[in-house]
Amino acid sequence: MLKYISKRIFLVFFVILGVTIVTFCTMHFAPGDPEEVIAIARYGEDLTQEQIDWVKVTEGFDAPVYIQYMKWLDHVLRLDLGQSLVTSDDVLEEITIRFPATMLLAFSSLIISLTIAIPAGIIVAIKKNAIIGQFFMTGSLIGVSIPNFWLGLLLIWLFAYTLHLLPSYGYGGISHLILPAVTLGTSMAAITTRLTRSSMLDVLNQEYIVTAKAKGLDNRTIILKHALKNAMLPIITFAGMQLGFLLGGSVIVETIFAWPGIGKLLVDSIYARDFSMVQGCVLIIGVTFALTNLAVDIAYAFLDPRIRYE
Template sequence: MFQYFVRRLLALVPVIFIISVFVFLFVHALPGDPARVLAGENATQADVEAMRRALNLDRSLPVQYVEFVRNLVTLDLGTSLRTGEPVWDMMMRAFPATFWLSVASLAWSVVFGLIAGVISARRRDSFADHSAMVLAVSGISIPPFWLGLLLMQVFSVQLGWFGTSGFDDWSDLVLPSITLGAGVAAVMARFTRSAMVDVIREDYVRTARAKGLRERVVVWKHTLRNALIPVVTMAGLQFGFLLGGSIVIERVFRWPGLGSMLIEAINYRDFVVVQAELMLFSLEFLLINLAVDLLYGIINPAIRYR
């Protein structure tokens, strides 16, 4: 497995290079001039040009890209054009809030999705099955920002149980995590049900029942374990989505995470911060996919890595 791990890490190098090219070109294609934004509305053209030289924006794109790659390799992400603060320090300060929000969202959504999917698969075409799938479709269909505003109105404004913004206490995780994890829970429930239905039809499941094993043992030890591979794959992808896709939710709840920082950077045309965050989100997806692949061998010992 170690050799497989090393090969996969080396295979990430060209992928990261391609991503860096797209991120660099995408950020520089965004409308707006950072130099003019930072110089101010009343700045003259000479002031704007001086600001552009100070930010090294007067260099050609290839030169700027080489500098961008060099900074990535040395983990020197540069300084924010707006605040002058090192981007690495800004990201490390905002990352814990986004990380814990994503972990809390994934934790409850996976538990709910597994339970709902198992119940639906065991009781196909029953009231419980239809009810769980209706909830799943609703979780996918409801816009997250609308769900967040609804939860705040009910549980914060009317009942006063939770705060409306910020991350001052662990209880502040409840409403944002429910909002962010609703769609993930729905996807996990549907995937678990589909995988369980396919596995339940296998011969070894019928053999386990014929041996007289209790239904709980058949479901949780034989059926669910073999149905977990596609579920784990989806859970890993969803975790990457949660880490990088919580921008709207962080904005709704004024969450001090990477999403809020990215929105501010885009508003101020702080392309140094935008580039760094986009690369971080991309690297998260790649590493999570690698971790999911390695988990296959733990879930199913029959899988061998070469």
């Protein structure tokens, strides 16, 4: 198992290196010259060629691209992501301030998703031809079909403006968390319910489940003790991928609810043409996603005996 974990860590190193290359290239090869973008952010639209040339020299844009990348990577390895071109704040410090809000929203959404999806998926697998099974399957189909931005606006209209029960935006107590977490959690739950159903149906047809039934074990024991553990493997994989996406910043939902996380910071920085902040946010999102997938791979080693034996 140690060999398996070491191999995954080794591979993640190259994934993160690839993230740095993609992040750097995306910003530097985007339409428009980076020195002009930075000059506009600093001096406004009324630019002189001397100001653009000054930015080009001071920021090192006159050097070959690979030299620029090596210099930027050197700063990244020293945890220096530069300063905001708009506010002059330290990029890493600003992201660190925003990250707890994104983490709170991500884990709350994941808990809501799994709390709904796992019981619903089990019920649908066991009672696939019953009315309750059809009800949950229809609900999951509707959930998959509804876009996050539309569901978020619908919840704001219903619970904030019509019923006046919950705030429509901002970051504060648990009341501010409910609407964005439910928006993300229910859409994830719809997909996870269908995945849980498929995984449970596959496991329930295995020979060891038939043997357990032949031994006279009750259905509750068979499902919860024998079937669910093996059915959880693909669910954990999907949940890990979703958590990586959420921790990286759910851009649309954070923007709709003015939730001060990384996703909202990224959108605001794009509108402000804050070159350094956008680059830092994209890098942190990519690294977070890679590390979350690494954690899922390690969890697999503990949950799946086949990996341990190999």
